[in-house]
Every structure is written in structure tokens, then in C-alpha cells.
Amino acid sequence: MTQRQSRNASAFAFAAILIILLLVALHAKAEDAASRAFPTMAVAVLKDRPGTMTLDDVRSEGVRKDFKSISGSSINFGYTRDTIWLRLDIRSTESREMLVSLTPNFVDLIDVYVLPPNGGAGAPVHYAMGDHRPLSDDALSGLDNVVPIALEAGQLTEVFVRAAATNSVMTLQASLYSPTDHTSRTSVSSLIFGWWFGGMTILLIIQLVFFYYNRMPAFALLAVSTFFAMMVYFGTLGLSRIFLFPSGGEGNDMFTAIVSWLGISASVLAARSILDVPGKAPWVDRIFIAGALIGAAGGVLALVGYNIEFGPFAHLTIVIVVLTGAVQSMRTIEPSDSSTKLRAAAFLVLAVGVLFTMAQRSGVVPLPDWVAHGYAASTVMHSVLLTGALAVYLRTSEVMSARITQEALAMARDAEGRAIGLVEERTRDLAVAKSVAEEALAAELASKEQQIRFMEVISHQYRTPLAAVQTHISNIGMSLPKDDAANRRRLDRVRKGIARLVEVLEVNLSRSRLQGSAFEPRLERHLAVPLLEAAVARARDLLQIELTCVVAPDARHQIVEADTDMLEIAVINVLENAAKFSHPASKDAISVGVSVTGDALVIEIADQGIGIPDGELPRLLEPNFRASNATKVPGTGTGLSLVARVAATHRGKVEVRSTLGVGTTVRMLIPLADRGRPSSGAA
Known part of the structure; x- marks a missing residue:
């Protein structure tokens, strides 16, 4: 300030x-004018503890002597229920009309008795006032209770005042004014x-x-x-x-x-x-x-x-x-x-x-x-x-x-300048990083393209000699005697090996394409069960294990919108993981189930393998993640992440439940298609 x-x-x-002192001085001047009035007033007080005294009692000679004169004209007994009597002895050198003012006006009960001058004949004039009574018509009641009295020259006029408080302080001041002085004081x-x-x-x-x-x-x-x-x-x-x-x-x-x-x-x-x-x-x-x-x-x-x-x-x-x-x-x-x-x-x-x-x-x-x-x-x-x-x-x-605002504004401007410089510097860094990232992405895409082309070349190069081997095996089989069972069994094993090799080439080629830039699904309506049975058959040839697809009755004629190649690869990936992480004696215990839950087709594959630790389940579908107990088993950690991508592409999801040392269950949920249109491959 x-x-x-x-x-x-x-x-x-x-x-x-x-201003306050000036107004108080005016008030004091009015009080002083009242004090210079010609009549004089002496005040005496009496306590009536029982509150039973009447006017005749206090006028008696025996009680009069109990009144005690006080200096001034006010009494203050604080919080009390005692009844108080005042005797006002008023004398005047000339006959005149005067006013007796009793303040404050919130005293509960006030009775004023004005006696004739010098105790002359006639009944006392009674005025009943106080805030427990209605405003009086025969007394002037405003900010003070006012009683008119007629004074006679040289005569004593007695006024008795009875005051009682029932629920407020007992304080009372009696003042004597001429009508003019009272008007001035009131103003x-x-x-x-x-x-x-x-x-x-x-x-x-x-x-x-x-x-x-x-x-x-x-x-x-x-x-x-x-x-x-x-x-x-x-x-x-x-x-x-x-x-x-x-x-x-x-x-x-x-x-x-x-x-x-x-x-x-x-x-x-x-x-x-x-x-x-x-x-x-x-x-x-x-x-x-x-x-x-x-x-x-x-x-x-x-x-x-x-x-x-x-x-x-x-x-x-x-x-x-x-x-x-x-x-x-x-x-x-x-x-x-x-x-x-x-x-x-x-x-x-x-x-x-x-x-x-x-x-x-x-x-x-x-x-x-x-x-x-x-x-x-x-x-x-x-x-x-x-x-x-x-x-x-x-x-x-x-x-x-205001000063803090100005300082804050200056600091903000300074910070803004530093921030702009920092942003420009970071923008340059981001541009460099973007360029490096784009180059790395281009190199990765080129690598994937090369991988796909390599797999395509390998597949093409292997198909021709494998077809020739297959033909020669067939010719050899035709030249064997019918009773040469041992050699015929050998030829069957060779045929199975060739089929598995061809299936391995085809599956890996499909995987390479899906993991590259060719991840573009072509969704068409298909009967779900034939599609899944074909995937299980391919997995059976690839893994050389016994697999059975158990189909619930309500799933037999359900239709899904799917990319057959993608969905088959997803099923094969799960089955391959199940076989890879199962004990040799429990590989034939892998089960494949197809059912319906709500508006989704459920493909459930369960094994009795090594299981997955509980704390690692949330990360199982992340790319390149492998469980801590799977390090001794060959793999890249991309199988289940590809399954999750395929399920998401079909507007579905993947759920995994596993118990360490007991086995793992993978559920793929694929939304059912609207039956209003014909499906591809419908019987």
C-alpha cells in the first residue's frame, strides 16, 4: 500500500x-437544555422483592422511609426479576405543563401513578406502559415512554413508578422536560x-x-x-x-x-x-x-x-x-x-x-x-x-x-522464447529421427519382401523335384509284388514325408506373406466348420500327430466372414504351439473344439503342455515375446501375435488361459455373419 x-x-x-463526536455533542446540548428546566426532580428508589406492593403500600408512612434517595435520575439493576419502585418528587416555581420521560422503552412492565399536587384530593392518574403491553393511547409512547403532568407553582407533585422485568435487563431513567425541550431532544x-x-x-x-x-x-x-x-x-x-x-x-x-x-x-x-x-x-x-x-x-x-x-x-x-x-x-x-x-x-x-x-x-x-x-x-x-x-x-x-502478473508475464515470455528454441531444436531432431526410421522401415520392408521372394523361390524349386520323387515312388509302388508289405509301408512313410515337406513350405510361405506388406484380408462368407476342418487337416499333415475336431451341434451350420488363408494359418499356428510345448507323450492329447457363445464362433484349442507363468500371460500376444520357460524350445515369438492380428482383422479376439505345468487353452472368438446372404461353400 x-x-x-x-x-x-x-x-x-x-x-x-x-461526525460521531459532533452528533454526540448535539445530543449532550439537548440534555443540558433539559437539565436547566425550572422544575426540580428528586428521585428515590425501593426494591420490592416479592413484587406484591401496591400504590397504597408505598405511599404509607411505614414504607416511605424505606425509599433511598439516589443521585441522578437513573437506576440499573442488570438482570433481575425484582420489582422496582421510583418516587419522583417534582417542584416548580411556576405553574406549567411538563413531560416525564422514561427510557428505555423495552422495560417489560411500567406503571406510572401521578398524584395530585401536595397530596390533594383526587385519585391518582394511572398510566400502564411497558413492552409487554400494547402501546398506550393516553401516554406518548415512542423511543421513550412519556407521561404529561401539570405542575402548580410552589406545590410538590409526587409520581410513583413501578417497573418490573421478566426476561430483560432492569434499567430505567426518568427525565423531566418541557414540551419544547422534549421536541428538541427527540429531533x-x-x-x-x-x-x-x-x-x-x-x-x-x-x-x-x-x-x-x-x-x-x-x-x-x-x-x-x-x-x-x-x-x-x-x-x-x-x-x-x-x-x-x-x-x-x-x-x-x-x-x-x-x-x-x-x-x-x-x-x-x-x-x-x-x-x-x-x-x-x-x-x-x-x-x-x-x-x-x-x-x-x-x-x-x-x-x-x-x-x-x-x-x-x-x-x-x-x-x-x-x-x-x-x-x-x-x-x-x-x-x-x-x-x-x-x-x-x-x-x-x-x-x-x-x-x-x-x-x-x-x-x-x-x-x-x-x-x-x-x-x-x-x-x-x-x-x-x-x-x-x-x-x-x-x-x-x-x-x-498486478506486480506478480507482470512478473509472470515476463517469465512466460522468456519461457516461450526458450520453448520455441527448444521446439525448433527438437523438430530438427525429430526430422532426423523420422528420416532414420523411414530408412529402417524401408529396409525392413525390403527384407520382408526378399524373405517372401526367397520362400517363393524355395517353394517353386522344391515342388518340381518333389513331384518327380512322388512320381517315382508311385511307379516303384506299382512294380512291387502285392505281398511285399514291408516295402509298401516304407513307400507310405516316404509319401507322408514328402507331403509334410510340401505342407511346411506352403505354411511358411503363407506366414511370410501375412507378416509382410501383404496383410490385406479378403473376407468372404463361409460355413465355419468345413473351413476349420480343412485347417485341422493341414495341421495334422504338418505336425504328423492325431487331431480331432469336436464340433458342437449348434455350430455345425454357422457362417462367418473370413479370409480362409488367414484363419487357417491362425489355427495352424496355435496347434503348432500346442504340439511344440507339449510333452512327447501328451501330443496326441491336443483337442480342438468348435462351439457358439452368444453371437461369436469359439475355436478352442487345449493342450497338456508346460503351461505359461501367470505374470507373463498379459504379454503373451505381444510380437516377439516368449515365455521364460520356453527358451529351450526353438521359436521366434511371432506365432501368437500373428494369431491376435488375424482375430482382430476378423473383428474378433483371442483369450488365453494357462496353468504352469498343466497346460494351455487358447480361444479364438470370431463374430458370426448375417444369415441373410448365401455363403461360399454352403452345402
Whole structure:
């Protein structure tokens, strides 16, 4: 925060304090005018603990001597249910009309008896007032209860006042005014009270605007605290009695008590947030939380009619909390931060005002009634200073945020420049890597093409001599005698060897083509079982083992869209793996099953081989992966990965289950085709 901003905030607070002092001076001037009135008034007080005395009792000579004269004209007994009698002895040097004002107007029951001058003949005039009764038609009731009296020159006029409180504090001040003085005093008081409520309303709006633009909890809690402070003064001033409860009853007591207790809780929570005590002073935080809980409990007890019993705790709680807040605000002052100084001034002002008000309301120290307004004055000053402190804090935060934003923008620009350079460097590296990768890919494709051409050449070169050998074997067989069984068996084994060699060449050629750039399926509709039986037959010739294809009845006439060459190679690869990793004695135990599950054809191949470790199953279908227990068996690890590619090409999938040392089951799931069109090879 700049020095100029600090001076502006201090000037604002100073101007608010001057306005308050000016209005208080006007109020004091009005009070002084009333005190210079010609009539004189002496006040005596009597406690009626049972509350059973009548006017005749207190007028009797035996009771009159029990009245005790007091200095001044106000009494304050705090929270008590004792009935209090006042005797006002009024004398005037001239005959005139006067007004007796009784404040505050929220005392529960007030009975005023105006006796004839000098105890003359005639019945006393009775006025029944108090907030438990309807507003009186025969007495002037506003912010004070006013009773008219006619004074005669040189005569003594006695006025007896009976006051009782059932659920609020017992405080009462009697004042004597001429009608003109009362009008002047009422005007000044109205001006002060109107300014107070208007100022608090403006502060409340400012706090809500601050909260709208900056959702700090402190702004919301301060606004709630300000609102309840207005409601507390709305009740203690007597406005609630006039506007909300003109018909009397206990409503005004409950309203004033409940908003007072809730005001304690709201103010404590606001102070807790503004001073940031949860993070800075845990012991202070515990005091504040206890104060907020006491406020909530007091509101509940006031609602059920125990405000008088619990009321003294309100005074003690408020005193402890405001003193704790003042001490904590002083402890957290930072010399370079004007907001902390304004905050400390706010809590000190509130502490002074609350202490004087509590002392007057509780009756601990005999203080005049106007001291009770110290709470109102300190509250508005407290709100002004706190709002100013938060405004300064916001401005400081804004300046700091702008500076941080500028620094972050500069850093971002610098980082952007470095990033652009890094991107350009990485782009060049990626271009080089791309070129290397393209060359490697081209070399790999060329290698695969060479491999395919090599296999095609080998296949072609072997077919001609194998065909010649096959022809000569047939000729030899025709020349053997029919009873030469031994040589005929030899010739059969040669024929099987030639067939297996031819099948090995064809299968490897097909594999080479599928693993190269020719992996382009040609899907056509086929009956599934003949296709699979042909694949099993080829595998039987290739592996020279006994294989049987078990077909479930519901799979016999199912149709699939498949590339026959691809699907055959996939089945042969699985069967070849099953035979390769099976023990010699269990190779004939390899089973092939065909069934239907849902809308998929299931090709299941199971063996009783060495199995696969559990932790390696998820990687089994990856290219070039071999299980750790398969290193002694020749292979490249491309068989099952090719099977997975073929299944995916047919919109299917591969599932593998295996138990180490027991065997492996591979399931290929191929979607069934729509039966609406004819299939290739249908019977």
C-alpha cells in the first residue's frame, strides 16, 4: 500500500469519528437544555422483592422511609426479576405543563401513578406502559415512554413508578422536560439514530459489494456481523417495540435477546476470520469458538424463556472476546502494513465502547443512561475502520497481484522464447529421427519382401523335384509284388514325408506373406466348420500327430466372414504351439473344439503342455515375446501375435488361459455373419 492510500484511509476514519463526536455533542446540548428546566426532580428508589406492593403500600408512612434517595435520575439493576419502585418528587416555581420521560422503552412492565399536587384530593392518574403491553393511547409512547403532568407553582407533585422485568435487563431513567425541550431532544436523537442506521446500512452494502467482487469469507462474515449489530440496536433502542410488537407480549424481549446472542456469534466469527486466528493463534481461536458457541446457546435459551438466567454470561462472553480480539489485533500489527493498524484501532474502539455499555447495562458501575449508546458509537466506528482495513488489504493485494502478473508475464515470455528454441531444436531432431526410421522401415520392408521372394523361390524349386520323387515312388509302388508289405509301408512313410515337406513350405510361405506388406484380408462368407476342418487337416499333415475336431451341434451350420488363408494359418499356428510345448507323450492329447457363445464362433484349442507363468500371460500376444520357460524350445515369438492380428482383422479376439505345468487353452472368438446372404461353400 502506498503512503497516499494510507493517508486517505486514515482521513476517512478520522472524518467518521468527527461526525460521531459532533452528533454526540448535539445530543449532550439537548440534555443540558433539559437539565436547566425550572422544575426540580428528586428521585428515590425501593426494591420490592416479592413484587406484591401496591400504590397504597408505598405511599404509607411505614414504607416511605424505606425509599433511598439516589443521585441522578437513573437506576440499573442488570438482570433481575425484582420489582422496582421510583418516587419522583417534582417542584416548580411556576405553574406549567411538563413531560416525564422514561427510557428505555423495552422495560417489560411500567406503571406510572401521578398524584395530585401536595397530596390533594383526587385519585391518582394511572398510566400502564411497558413492552409487554400494547402501546398506550393516553401516554406518548415512542423511543421513550412519556407521561404529561401539570405542575402548580410552589406545590410538590409526587409520581410513583413501578417497573418490573421478566426476561430483560432492569434499567430505567426518568427525565423531566418541557414540551419544547422534549421536541428538541427527540429531533436531535432522531437525527443521531437515523445517521447511525444510514451509516451502518451503507457499510453493509459496501461489505456486500466487496464480497461480490472478492469472495473472502471475512467480507461475508463482517456483513452478517454488521446486520446483527443493526438488529441489536433496533431492539435496544426500542424500534422493534414500536414497529414489530405494538400489541405487547414477550415478542420484543425474545427478538432483542435472540438478535443479541446471534450478534455475539456473528461478531466472534467475523473477528476470527479477519484476524486469521485459526492459523496464527490456536489459543485465541479456541476462545473465539467458545464465544460463538455460547452465543448460539444463548439464542436457544432466550427462545425458551431463560434469558435472564443466562444473560450475565452474555456480558462476560462479550468482554472476554472483545478484549481478546483487541490484544490479538495489537499483537499482529505490522509496521509496513496500514491495514493491520486500522484493524487494531477498530478492535480497540469496539473494546472501549462495549466495556462502557456492559458496565452501564449490568449495573456494576453507576453510569448515566446515555453511556449505553457507547456500543452503537463504537460499533459504527469499528465497522468503518474494519471496512477501511479490508479495503486497504484488497488494494494491497490488487497491487501485488498486478506486480506478480507482470512478473509472470515476463517469465512466460522468456519461457516461450526458450520453448520455441527448444521446439525448433527438437523438430530438427525429430526430422532426423523420422528420416532414420523411414530408412529402417524401408529396409525392413525390403527384407520382408526378399524373405517372401526367397520362400517363393524355395517353394517353386522344391515342388518340381518333389513331384518327380512322388512320381517315382508311385511307379516303384506299382512294380512291387502285392505281398511285399514291408516295402509298401516304407513307400507310405516316404509319401507322408514328402507331403509334410510340401505342407511346411506352403505354411511358411503363407506366414511370410501375412507378416509382410501383404496383410490385406479378403473376407468372404463361409460355413465355419468345413473351413476349420480343412485347417485341422493341414495341421495334422504338418505336425504328423492325431487331431480331432469336436464340433458342437449348434455350430455345425454357422457362417462367418473370413479370409480362409488367414484363419487357417491362425489355427495352424496355435496347434503348432500346442504340439511344440507339449510333452512327447501328451501330443496326441491336443483337442480342438468348435462351439457358439452368444453371437461369436469359439475355436478352442487345449493342450497338456508346460503351461505359461501367470505374470507373463498379459504379454503373451505381444510380437516377439516368449515365455521364460520356453527358451529351450526353438521359436521366434511371432506365432501368437500373428494369431491376435488375424482375430482382430476378423473383428474378433483371442483369450488365453494357462496353468504352469498343466497346460494351455487358447480361444479364438470370431463374430458370426448375417444369415441373410448365401455363403461360399454352403452345402
